[in-house]
Amino acid sequence: MNREDFDKEWIVxxxxxxxxxxxxxxxxxxxxFILTEGLxxxxxxxxxxxxxxxxxxPTKASFGIFPMIISSFMVTFGALVVGAxxxxxxxxxxxxxAGKKTKLFLKPSLELLAGIPSVVYGFLGVVYIxxxxxxxLGGAGFSILSTSLVLGIMILPTITSISFxxxxxxxxxxxxxxLAMGATKWQTISRVVLxxxxxxxxxxxxxxxxxxxxxxxxxxxxxxxxxxIPTSLLDPLRTLTSNIALELAYATGDHRRALFSxxxxxxxxxxxLNLIANFWVKAKVAK
Amino acid sequence: xxxxPRLTDKIVRAGLTFQALFTVGILVLIVAVIFVxxxxxxxxxxxxxxxxxMGRLGGIFPSVVGTVFLGLLSIACATPLGVGTAIYLTxxxxxxxxxxxxRFGVESLAGIPSIIYGLFGFIFFVIKLRMGWSLLSGTLTVSxxxxxxxxxxxxxxxxxxxxxxxxxxxSLAATKWETVTRVILPSAAPGILxxxxxxxxxxxxxxAAVIFTMGSSLRLPTSIMDSGRTMAVHFYILARExxxxxxxxxxxxxxxxxxxxxxxxAYYLMHRMIARxx
Numbered sequence: 062m063n064r065e066d067f068d069k070e071w072i073v074x075x076x077x078x079x080x081x082x083x084x085x086x087x088x089x090x091x092x093x094f095i096l097t098e099g100l101x102x103x104x105x106x107x108x109x110x111x112x113x114x115x116x117x118x119p120t121k122a123s124f125g126i127f128p129m130i131i132s133s134f135m136v137t138f139g140a141l142v143v144g145a146x147x148x149x150x151x152x153x154x155x156x157x158x159a160g161k162k163t164k165l166f167l168k169p170s171l172e173l174l175a176g177i178p179s180v181v182y183g184f185l186g187v188v189y190i191x192x193x194x195x196x197x198l199g200g201a202g203f204s205i206l207s208t209s210l211v212l213g214i215m216i217l218p219t220i221t222s223i224s225f226x227x228x229x230x231x232x233x234x235x236x237x238x239x240l241a242m243g244a245t246k247w248q249t250i251s252r253v254v255l256x257x258x259x260x261x262x263x264x265x266x267x268x269x270x271x272x273x274x275x276x277x278x279x280x281x282x283x284x285x286x287x288x289x290i291p292t293s294l295l296d297p298l299r300t301l302t303s304n305i306a307l308e309l310a311y312a313t314g315d316h317r318r319a320l321f322s323x324x325x326x327x328x329x330x331x332x333x334l335n336l337i338a339n340f341w342v343k344a345k346v347a348k
Numbered sequence: 349x350x351x352x353p354r355l356t357d358k359i360v361r362a363g364l365t366f367q368a369l370f371t372v373g374i375l376v377l378i379v380a381v382i383f384v385x386x387x388x389x390x391x392x393x394x395x396x397x398x399x400x401x402m403g404r405l406g407g408i409f410p411s412v413v414g415t416v417f418l419g420l421l422s423i424a425c426a427t428p429l430g431v432g433t434a435i436y437l438t439x440x441x442x443x444x445x446x447x448x449x450x451r452f453g454v455e456s457l458a459g460i461p462s463i464i465y466g467l468f469g470f471i472f473f474v475i476k477l478r479m480g481w482s483l484l485s486g487t488l489t490v491s492x493x494x495x496x497x498x499x500x501x502x503x504x505x506x507x508x509x510x511x512x513x514x515x516x517x518x519s520l521a522a523t524k525w526e527t528v529t530r531v532i533l534p535s536a537a538p539g540i541l542x543x544x545x546x547x548x549x550x551x552x553x554x555x556a557a558v559i560f561t562m563g564s565s566l567r568l569p570t571s572i573m574d575s576g577r578t579m580a581v582h583f584y585i586l587a588r589e590x591x592x593x594x595x596x597x598x599x600x601x602x603x604x605x606x607x608x609x610x611x612x613x614a615y616y617l618m619h620r621m622i623a624r625x626x
Contacts, residue, residue, distance in 0.1 A: 084453040177379070
């Protein structure tokens, strides 16, 4: 390598390193700006009055977001109840029962569907699910039930696709061993394949929950956005994400800061979920 | 009571088949509804004319232009950074605590929900940097959001290029950078393009991060400092404010078609990449 090439290589290496560090820089400034806008209100009003506060009246200095935290958890759990069993059944069918052609066709189709914008799910929820609930079950239709259904359907492709990958990564020797001992196909799946793929499946559920808890626009459309803790499946609710999106456009002063505080709480929840998911994935790799 | 395992096997098989069909059925139904309801209203005129009366009449031309600009400008910003990061991580360094920290950063960026990007873009680009609600603010926000996708897919693509191609290049006295630009990147191109297409798809379908950074002006954006609305934002506003069901379905159809086409191209490229090296 001549001198000129050597210098050039060093410049290239340096520039690429700077590029690689840019992700960290972005992460850093995102956190700094959300925190500098969101944290001061926690000092001023008190963490307790925000996180456990029941009343949200930001123009009258009440910044309680407890009902929204509860609502976010409720619909995320609801989405999982709706989506996870179906998605897992679908993934199991695809990996264990489906023929090669079905697999080749269905897996990419599911991934294509994962790209459908969430607003489309929200819109169809308003047009079809909300009126059906209103007419047959009562209430306004904008409810935990409608939101859970919309979010549950929305996360189907994500969970199916990741669970499928983890089921496929179970070595076929496991299946052959079990079948050779006279176990039926279902005994093999339920006692050998699913337990072996457990960590990947759990990680897919957590990722699905992450998508559900972070979803904003679809939720605004079907949740009704009321400010109370919902007490029945048919009650309307407002999540942390929709609280931010509903009011950010016109909020000023402490009101706007309160929306950033809402964002801080949301970030903490998301980071918690990601840590759990990472922990499971690591446990899987270690195994 | 002991249940006959063979009978259980048959029941489970039927149950799983039914649930799988049901799942795929729901998703197919969603696309079908959008197609059937939107198809009658989507004409060339709808795509190429201006909206009137808040979108009640007319077409969606400004939001088509806004969407195309946002998608292209975002990947123009994110691709060099993303591919550069992937090259650094795979070719220029060994696994170390630094690469682990960088990967952690990338993973964390990928896990942040889009409304947080919206909040960040709003306070940072729109207010602190005084860019206002503009195509520029939207582009910068979305570029950061799609960066993890580009990094991951490029990394996978570069890793899948066989080792011996590098060896041959080095043995011909090529420098590392020459090897990267003339051997590795061309071989990894389809995989990298997959990431780029998926990123455009994300920019096109995004609402929460875009509405608070790019705004929702109905006018045609003519400079990067103009506000504008993408198709997804336009659709959201049409549907949420109940402006027009017809136009909402029609916009949804154009939106869903664009996404499906973009994703199909992405998967086609990925398959070419897999077929090439396996």
